[in-house]
Amino acid sequence: xxxxxxxxxxxxxxxxxxxxxxxxxxxxxxxxxxxxxxxxxxxxxxxxxxxxxxxxxxxxxxxxxxxxxxxxxxxxxxxxxxxxxxxxxxxxxxxxxxxxxxxxxxxxxxxxxxxxxxxxxxxxxxxxxxxxxxxxxxxxxxxxxxx
Amino acid sequence: xxxxxxxxxxxxxxxxxxxxxxxxxxxxxxxxxxxxxxxxxxxxxxxxxxxxxxxxxxxxxxxxxxxxxxxxxxxxx
Numbered sequence: 001x002x003x004x005x006x007x008x009x010x011x012x013x014x015x016x017x018x019x020x021x022x023x024x025x026x027x028x029x030x031x032x033x034x035x036x037x038x039x040x041x042x043x044x045x046x047x048x049x050x051x052x053x054x055x056x057x058x059x060x061x062x063x064x065x066x067x068x069x070x071x072x073x074x075x076x077x078x079x080x081x082x083x084x085x086x087x088x089x090x091x092x093x094x095x096x097x098x099x100x101x102x103x104x105x106x107x108x109x110x111x112x113x114x115x116x117x118x119x120x121x122x123x124x125x126x127x128x129x130x131x132x133x134x135x136x137x138x139x140x141x142x143x144x145x146x147x
Numbered sequence: 148x149x150x151x152x153x154x155x156x157x158x159x160x161x162x163x164x165x166x167x168x169x170x171x172x173x174x175x176x177x178x179x180x181x182x183x184x185x186x187x188x189x190x191x192x193x194x195x196x197x198x199x200x201x202x203x204x205x206x207x208x209x210x211x212x213x214x215x216x217x218x219x220x221x222x223x224x
Contacts, residue, residue, distance in 0.1 A: 058223065059155065059156065060155075061153070061197075061216055061218065063200060064197060064200040067200055089223060101223070101224045124224060125224040126221065128223050129197075129216075129218050129221055130221055130222065130223025131156035131221065131222050132223065133156075143156055143222065144222040145220060146220070146221060146222045146223075146224065
């Protein structure tokens with residue numbers, strides 16, 4: 001197995017539509033790609049015990065998360081016939097309606113991209129040491145739990 | 148022997164600390180007991196332990212200058 005550099009998946013604040021658009025545009029020169037699959041995680045305005053979530057503030061164990069993501073990335077590349085894979089996760093505050101997770105896979109034919117994207121999202125949610133603190137509009141908060 | 152401990156998420160929240168250094172701690176079980184004595188809030192907490200960024204599933208011997216992280220349930224995405 002070749003030694004690939006560990007990438008940093010974290011970006012400060014929300015993932016913007018502009019960033020996502022540019023990421024798609026960057027692939028126009030890769031003409032062996034026939035399909036992209038994209039997952040976008042958006043901060044939901046949950047109502048919990050009568051309190052409204054306004055923002056999620058994300059923190060992580062960055063070194064461990066990036067190393068773990070590297071392992072996941074290698075395993076997914078080994079399992080699926082992918083051309084490209086990109087993962088970005090927000091740190092800090094992301095308001096409701098904004099994007100906090102961007103997973104982007106590309107392949108010659110659609111199935112590999114679609115299946116890899118789904119498996120990546122599940123792995124990211126279950127295996128990366130990232131925590132979301134749900135800040136309510138009334139300035140109280142609770143720690144998010146993944147379902 | 149020095150062990151560096153990191154606490155994340157709600158664990159840092161309830162203890163009020165995110166980094167602790169302890170001396171002369173042999174293994175993860177005794178480390179957790181010692182932490183729970185100092186921070187009783189941890190007794191009720193759910194977490195997994197990573198030693199030098201690898202999650203462990205049973206009592207693990209600690210080495211000088213190792214880093215132990217207490218990780219509450221993940222909630223990324």
